[in-house]
Amino acid sequence: MPLLQLSPQGLYCAVGDFFIDPWGPVNKALITHAHSDHARGGSQHYMCQDLTKPILQLRLGKIAVDSLPYGKPVWHNGVKISFHPAGHVLGSAQIRLEYQGETWVVSGDYKTAADGLSTPFEPVACQHFITESTFGLPIYQWAPQAEVFSQMRNWALAQQSKDRIPVFEAYGLGKAQRILPAFAQAQIPIYLHPRIWHTHQAFLEAGVDLPTVLPLTAAHAKAFLPEAVVIAPPGSSLQAYLPKNKTVSTAMCSGWMTVNAQRKQQDKDAGFALSDHADWPGLLSAVKATGAENIYVTHGFQTIFTRYLNEQGWRAQELKTAFQGDAATEEESA
């Protein structure tokens, strides 16, 4: 029997009697990262990377949770468990399992290029690798972060010169922290929407060094700094927080902004292709670096990516999980 299996509750390790990113309440849950499609409430006990812990507590309330630094192993019913950097968001991890010489790595969500904030992705050698494939199409090839940041800055300045307030829509966990330096390095003040303020504070309390930001509050509306940008979660309402006489220009920061038709569908003023997931070359290099004999593809374009891997001589199969097609939560991290 393989060490990891797909059960109705998600990926299950029978020997260790625990789940990884289960999609329902279980006894013991190992969590790759705190995005809502991976971290769900109701379980008896959680285990995650140190920096994921405060966010998990923020999002799931009072829970029993243990945390580990990257690379430090623990044993559970004889199964060796360790967390390794996934480079997706702060605290995100790949989970490695080892038992009687059998090794598995569950990637969770990951990206291979460093973002300057989360600990960069480290390939972990294994026999069985479960990879995501959110952007598993060859049209997805990310531009260097510095290039996107400078485009974002230029757009923001152009909006300000037309007397509009630039608003960047970014997912609350990950993107909202990642893009801060784009503005902070140029001394552009940043307002954070209340819905992402708490995540920001939790990271500060956990000792993460983040640029200085201002809270977006109704009280600020009157004294709004004209040279500032606003960062807000997608689709959030801003009316209460901004000066009445000003127009807003909204930009979306997401890997989904790559394709023109999808950019248009969002109906924003601008779109920047900036993703916390691996692009096509990133996925391929990650698969290669693990040296795994068996590849399981989940979370995205699994059919296409699996077919391609098999044609290229890998032994790959699709892993159909509840992640897919769940539009509401899928949006969280793209």
Place this chain on the structure above:
Amino acid sequence: MKKGWAQYVQLWQSLQATSSTLEKKECVAAYFAQAPAADKTWALALFCGRKPKKLCSSKELLQWCGEYTGLPQWLLEEAYQFTGDLAETIALLIPRKSPERPNQAFGSVTEQDWDLVDFLNQLLALSIATAEDKKAFLFSFWQSSSRTQAWVGHKIITGGFRIGVAQTLVQQALASLLQQSPADMALRLAGQWSPLTHSFDDLLSGSGAAQDQSKPYPFYLCHALDLSLAELGEPAQWQAEWKWDGMRGQWIKRMNQCHLWSRGEELVTENFPELAALVADLPDGLVLDGEIICYQNNQPLPFAHLQKRIGKKKPSKKLLQEYPVVFLAYDILEWQGQDLRAQPLHERREKLTALCHRFPLSQLKLSPSLAFAQWSHLETLHSQARAAQAEGLVLKHQDSVYGTGRKKGDWWKWKTAPLHIDAVLLYAQKGHGRRSNWYTDYTFAVWDGEKLVTFAKAYSGLTDAEIKEVDAFVKANAKEKFGPVRTVVPQLVFEIGFEGIAASNRHKSGVALRFPRILRWRKDKPLSEANTLADLHQLLKQYGA
């Protein structure tokens, strides 16, 4: 280093990025202010829809992309399926160069030492080349292109390039840049020219007396009637005419040349050769204001007929026979080279009537002045407008001069009530700009037996409070999601008004409406009492083309 190609791509990108006409105009003007001289005429040609021939088929392009990237065709097809635009797909598939992928050079920096004219000249030269040569060109093009450059390049190469900007907007942008009138710009661009034979300066900045000769007078426009008829005073002081449903135009003959202008300051002489031909019969130094309209068997035809002719330069014989037009003259603005606009209307009318009698031409007709002794007679006439194929009435004061623009008081239009039908809301989509959070764009349907068939889209006509109410309904009753479109449970009934109806095989319902809009929300009407497709076809029979 030549930058013209990169600048042109930048222009294309900026034009895509904004929906504001003003910003588009600024982009166009900024481009022409700094583009290399030789590029400007080519850019103008592309604006005017003069595209180079396509270099290769989409299939060839996909195949070569496969060879270049080493990706299998099925994967390219999947990517194309997902993206929906071949030119864009291939631009995205070409490996992006970045310092993080060291064996490739850096991406967004252009390495192409080209102007637009160089790019187009290469295409021109390649048009007779072998497939192998075309492929070799594309491989080197891909090596040196940013994604947007590749995207625009692919569009031009596959013959699908559209810049998506109205020509009038380009004329206005050039006019402000060169400090000339938009009409002048239109005129200069309208003639025979080619980037191969004309420079930008030849084309646009020569000061020609010939151009002034063709200039139209500014059109004088009517105000919508917002008074009661009695308030207008004595009926005898007013001239009434049908408000024709065609295209307002000015017919000019000066120096034995004919120039026909539309109200949008667009030169349309080439579109209506039968009106240009009048030049042989009418005297010189003449300017007429009137309506260009399709006309057959002594009857004006609905606007849908004229629509087949609008925008068609050099129409075919068949089109000319099937959709013949006439010029229904309203007014005479110049006679024997003399500007008559300051004369009172009744004097101009006398001259116009005399002219039309002296020159009985089948393509020139006098728009009749309608006799009425009392305001009540005029009301009767108004109710007959639709039967006369008119949109309503126009009232002009007998003493009025031919002014400029739109002034209130002496020229009024009195439109008929629109046609209307009760329809069911079936699809909703979010609006733009200020309304981007609300579902404000609706598609409506009528009953066809047990089924609902969509027949019109409408965006306007509801109050903000009503929009909020409909929005909440859509959010609570959405059934399916196709991109930004939501299918809703059929329940809400609206009265849809429109100005005209025509048969159409492009629409499922078999009809196309002119200016559809929401007249009111029929909260009083149950779903079952919405109109039927048969009702719509009845309207088509009565009023349609």
